[in-house]
Structures are given as structure tokens and as C-alpha cells.
Amino acid sequence: MDSLGFHRASSFEEAAGLLHSGAAVLAGGTDLVPLLKDGLVKPSLLVFIGDIPGAASISVTRRGGARIGAAAKLTDIANNPGVRRLFPALAEACRSVGTLQIRNVATLGGNLCQRPRCWYYRSGIACFKSGGESCPARDGLDEALAILGGGPCWAVHPSDPAVALLALDAKITIRRADGSVRETSLADFYCLPSDRLDRETRLDAGEIVERITVPARYAGSPQRYAKVTQRAAWDFALVSAAVVWEKRRFRPRIALGGVAPRPWLLDTARLSDPPVSRRGRDPTAWELWAIRTAEQALRGSRALSSNGYKIELAKNLIRRTLLEWRRV
Amino acid sequence: MKLSLKINGTAREFSVGAETTLLDLLREHCALTGAKRACDRGECGACTVLLDQKPVYACILPALYCEGRSVITIEGIAPPGKLHPVQRAFIESDALQCGYCTPGQILSAVALLQRHRRPSLEQISEAMSGNLCRCGAYPKILRAIRRLGSRQRRRRGA
Ligand SMILES: Cc1cc2nc3c(=O)[nH]c(=O)nc-3n(C[C@H](O)[C@H](O)[C@H](O)COP(=O)(O)OP(=O)(O)OC[C@H]3O[C@@H](n4cnc5c(N)ncnc54)[C@H](O)[C@@H]3O)c2cc1C
Numbered sequence: 421m422d423s424l425g426f427h428r429a430s431s432f433e434e435a436a437g438l439l440h441s442g443a444a445v446l447a448g449g450t451d452l453v454p455l456l457k458d459g460l461v462k463p464s465l466l467v468f469i470g471d472i473p474g475a476a477s478i479s480v481t482r483r484g485g486a487r488i489g490a491a492a493k494l495t496d497i498a499n500n501p502g503v504r505r506l507f508p509a510l511a512e513a514c515r516s517v518g519t520l521q522i523r524n525v526a527t528l529g530g531n532l533c534q535r536p537r538c539w540y541y542r543s544g545i546a547c548f549k550s551g552g553e554s555c556p557a558r559d560g561l562d563e564a565l566a567i568l569g570g571g572p573c574w575a576v577h578p579s580d581p582a583v584a585l586l587a588l589d590a591k592i593t594i595r596r597a598d599g600s601v602r603e604t605s606l607a608d609f610y611c612l613p614s615d616r617l618d619r620e621t622r623l624d625a626g627e628i629v630e631r632i633t634v635p636a637r638y639a640g641s642p643q644r645y646a647k648v649t650q651r652a653a654w655d656f657a658l659v660s661a662a663v664v665w666e667k668r669r670f671r672p673r674i675a676l677g678g679v680a681p682r683p684w685l686l687d688t689a690r691l692s693d694p695p696v697s698r699r700g701r702d703p704t705a706w707e708l709w710a711i712r713t714a715e716q717a718l719r720g721s722r723a724l725s726s727n728g729y730k731i732e733l734a735k736n737l738i739r740r741t742l743l744e745w746r747r748v
Numbered sequence: 749m750k751l752s753l754k755i756n757g758t759a760r761e762f763s764v765g766a767e768t769t770l771l772d773l774l775r776e777h778c779a780l781t782g783a784k785r786a787c788d789r790g791e792c793g794a795c796t797v798l799l800d801q802k803p804v805y806a807c808i809l810p811a812l813y814c815e816g817r818s819v820i821t822i823e824g825i826a827p828p829g830k831l832h833p834v835q836r837a838f839i840e841s842d843a844l845q846c847g848y849c850t851p852g853q854i855l856s857a858v859a860l861l862q863r864h865r866r867p868s869l870e871q872i873s874e875a876m877s878g879n880l881c882r883c884g885a886y887p888k889i890l891r892a893i894r895r896l897g898s899r900q901r902r903r904r905g906a
């Protein structure tokens with residue numbers, strides 16, 4: 421680690437150009453530094469993006485949606501008046517991350533690109549994620565593992581903000597090594613272990629997240645982020661859910677966290693329409709619909725030996741969150 | 749690599765590597781040992797210091813991140829030989845046992861009381877939940893902060 425280099429980038433273009441093999445992006449370092457200390461990543465160069473002018477900017481308007489620089493800190497997003505007013509699910513998700521000390525340093529880009537928290541992987545035990553040939557967690561302590569989309573690695577994606585951003589249909593702007601820019605939806609940004617095992621995103625070598633954009637379509641629409649943890653603070657989600665209502669068609673977009681190797685968007689087409697009539701909402705019909713929706717949402721989930729509780733937890737969380745809109 | 753920053757109000761210059769954390773810098777290069785190394789991985793709060801007035805974990809922060817910024821450690825919150833009001837409140841409320849978590853607890857409390865003169869219970873728990881205390885002095889830590897909050901209120905005649 422002695423020869424680890426450090427470069428303070430002055431633009432995303434410059435930073436992307438430096439991302440040859442062996443270089444790693446450094447934003448807040450709250451994930452990267454522990455990974456370095458544990459020898460789980462061994463870069464030769466850190467490309468620091470925190471001092472790039474404008475990289476931490478947050479701009480929010482009702483008509484324009486939100487534009488958030490990759491190096492914006494979670495504290496600043498959670499406290500931003502525009503984000504709180506128009507995209508409260510995102511503000512809540514950012515506020516739910518770790519502790520104040522983490523949120524004061526952790527950036528949104530780093531949060532979306534953080535590595536899985538599987539205890540086996542983090543302890544340096546050989547597994548698929550670290551280039552090994554098996555998944556010891558699958559046959560061992562599996563209570564934190566995925567109930568959807570797992571295999572051959574079953575580690576869940578740890579990000580809270582990603583779940584809210586997925587329900588909000590956010591877009592990611594990516595800068596490439598040759599200086600060009602591409603945009604992708606958050607849904608296409610993440611992949612499953614069956615697609616690739618070396619990382620959880622579809623970022624290619626030499627690519628860097630520059631900006632996250634939340635479309636204006638959901639600005640100010642009813643929305644929530646709810647997170648269930650083992651302890652009240654400083655914990656990753658056992659299960660979390662973001663619910664964002666489409667204003668025109670009045671249907672929910674629901675994303676789940678803690679259940680799959682990527683933030684998990686439910687297919688709205690598979691869910692029944694909510695029971696709204698001209699005369700308003702019938703609380704009983706609404707409750708029955710919420711129960712049905714929760715069942716539909718978890719269809720296809722599969723328990724390993726001791727993570728089945730997550731299925732019930734996710735159903736209850738969806739039902740409970742939807743019940744908040746039982747009355748108009 | 750060259751690094752210039754302010755530590756406890758004094759401009760300093762160092763030459764450090766990319767792997768050096770702010771905690772390494774403070775403890776090994778500056779002989780400021782008030783920030784403690786306990787978990788060394790962002791999971792306990794013993795290394796909490798203020799970076800541009802905000803609490804951060806020094807053990808997972810690269811020192812080079814702090815270029816041009818200002819760091820305050822427990823040694824720097826009051827003039828030599830004097831105690832900061834939060835330190836006094838911790839003593840009066842007996843808000844410590846072994847004391848290992850205390851510098852970090854105090855810095856989190858100092859930052860909280862700068863943001864909110866009269867913090868609510870919710871604001872206190874949000875601000876303080878990033879500092880673990882293995883001795884379980886939480887009730888008295890809470891009492892120290894609440895007393896300070898109400899004292900600040902009285903002083904301002906509210
Ligand atoms: C004690 C603790 C508790 C936590 N609890 C939670 C929690 O409850 N919920 C949650 O969501 N997270 C939690 N986290 C994770 C934390 O939110 C992340 O570590 C943090 O958001 C990462 O951001 P960073 O800026 O520090 O990234 P870094 O550590 O600098 O980077 C993280 C990774 O992303 C890459 N990267 C960074 N920025 C970019 C970019 N712009 N483009 C491409 N790649 C990039 C880096 O190379 C690295 O691999 C916790 C972390 C700790 C230590």
C-alpha cells in the first residue's frame with residue numbers, strides 16, 4: 421500500500437481519463453477506506469473527486485426536478501429544503517443512512533457505488549465476490565441474504581438512497597474515459613450477480629458517475645421511504661421500501677431494499693390498481709388492496725435456511741406504508 | 749504528498765501518503781491523542797473530530813481529504829487550562845465512566861449545540877447516535893446535554 425498514489429481531480433473529465441486499471445475513485449472514503457484497510461481492494465491510485473468545482477451541487481425545482489452532483493453529501497441532500505419539499509422519499513432515505521458522522525462525509529455517488537456488506541466478503545473469506553469459487557454464506561449464516569434475484573452471490577445491496585431513487589425513476593449521468601457522457605436509468609445502472617460478479621453496477625472501467633437527476637414527474641407527489649433495522653440507528657436495512665405515487669394515473673411505484681443484490685423495483689403491471697372512485701377511498705377496500713399488493717409484490721421470492729423472515733417483513737412494510745394513504 | 753490544513757486554529761503543513769487517515773495524522777504526527785482509535789472502521793465514534801465544524805470519523809477519513817480545511821479536536825475546544833461548557837456539563841452530570849468515548853461524545857455535543865441552542869430529544873438522539881459508549885453512560889450524557897440546552901435557554905432569557 422506504500423506506493424498508493426493520490427490525485428486531486430479538477431474535473432470529471434480529467435478524473436475519468438485517469439481511471440486506468442488500478443485506479444479507484446475516492447469521494448468520501450467511508451466505504452473505500454475500510455475496503456483498503458482490509459485489503460479487499462488494492463488500487464495503485466486514488467482519484468479524489470471531492471474538490472471538483474460543482475461536484476457537490478444540488479439544484480431542485482418543481483419543473484426541472486432535482487440535479488444532484490455525485491459528490492453531494494448525504495447530510496446536505498437530507499437537509500436541502502427543495503429535496504425535502506419535493507422529493508421527501510429521497511430526503512428520508514439519505515437521513516436514514518448510518519450516522520451523522522457518516523452522512524457528513526458520504527456522497528451520493530459513493531453511496532450508489534458502495535460494495536456489499538456481506539460479512540463473509542468483508543472478512544476476507546474467499547467467495548465469488550472476491551474471485552473465489554463458492555458462496556460460503558449460502559451454506560452458512562444466511563439470515564442477511566437475498567430473497568429475490570440471488571445467485572450465485574446472495575449479498576443484498578446496502579444502499580438506502582438507491583431504493584428511493586429507483587422508485588423516483590432517477591437517471592445517472594456517467595462520464596467516460598474518452599470524455600464523452602452517457603445517461604442511464606437507475607434501473608439499468610444496477611445488475612445481478614448472474615450478469616457479473618466483480619461489481620454491482622454496469623459501470624465499465626474508466627467510467628465515473630457525474631450526476632444524478634430526479635425527473636420532475638414525481639416532484640411533490642405523495643411518497644415515503646420506510647426502513648426496518650435491527651437497531652434504531654447506525655444500521656443497514658433488513659428490509660426497506662420506497663413508495664412514490666404517479667400523480668396522473670394514481671398508481672404507486674414501489675422499490676424494495678435489503679431483499680436483493682440490487683435495489684428492487686416492482687413491476688407495476690403485476691400489481692392491482694388501487695381502489696379509488698369519484699367518491700373517494702373506502703378504507704376497508706384500501707386495506708384489502710394493500711394486503712393484496714404486498715402479496716403480489718413478494719411473488720417469486722425464495723427463502724434460504726434462515727432469511728425467510730424477510731418475506732413477511734417486506735409484505736408488512738409494503739402494506740403498512742400503503743395504509744398511510746387509506747384516507748385522502 | 750503535501751497537505752496544508754488548520755488544526756485547532758493553527759495552520760499546519762505535512763507530507764503524508766494517500767493511505768494516511770486523519771486519525772493517523774492527529775495521533776502519530778501531531779501528538780494529539782484525544783481522538784481515540786477504537787474500532788478503526790467507522791463503527792464506534794471514539795475518533796470523532798470536527799471538520800469545518802461538522803462531526804466526522806477521523807479513522808476512515810483520508811488526511812488528504814482535509815486539504816485547506818479546519819479540524820478541531822477535543823484539545824482545541826477550549827483555551828489551555830480552561831474547560832468548554834460541554835466539558836463542564838459532562839463532569840457535573842458524571843457523564844462518563846472509563847472515558848474512552850468521551851472526547852467523541854463531547855465533540856458531537858458541541859456541534860449539536862452550535863446547530864441548535866435548545867435541541868429537542870429527537871435532535872439529540874440524531875446527533876449523538878453515532879457515538880457508542882461501552883460503559884452505557886447514555887442517560888447521564890443525555891442529562892448533561894439537556895441541562896446545557898436549558899441553561900442556554902435561561903441565559904438568553906427565553
Ligand atoms: C458505519 C457505517 C454505517 C453505514 N450505514 C449505511 C446505511 O444505513 N445505509 C446506506 O445506504 N449506507 C450505509 N453506509 C455506507 C455509506 O453510506 C457509504 O460508505 C457511503 O455512502 C459511500 O460514499 P463515499 O462518498 O464515502 O464513497 P467512497 O467510500 O469514496 O466510495 C465508495 C465506492 O464507490 C466508488 N465511487 C465513489 N464515487 C464514485 C463516482 N462518482 N463514480 C464511480 N464510482 C464512485 C469508489 O471507488 C468506491 O468503490 C454505512 C457505512 C458505514 C461505515
Ligand code: SF4
Nearest residue numbers: 538547555573574575
Ligand atoms: S453472498 Fe456473495 S459476498 Fe457473501 S459470501 Fe456469498 S458470494 Fe461472497
Ligand code: FES
Nearest residue numbers: 786788793795807
Ligand atoms: S475509531 Fe473511528 S469510529 Fe471507531
Ligand code: FES
Nearest residue numbers: 845847881882883
Ligand atoms: S465512558 Fe466508557 S465507553 Fe463511554
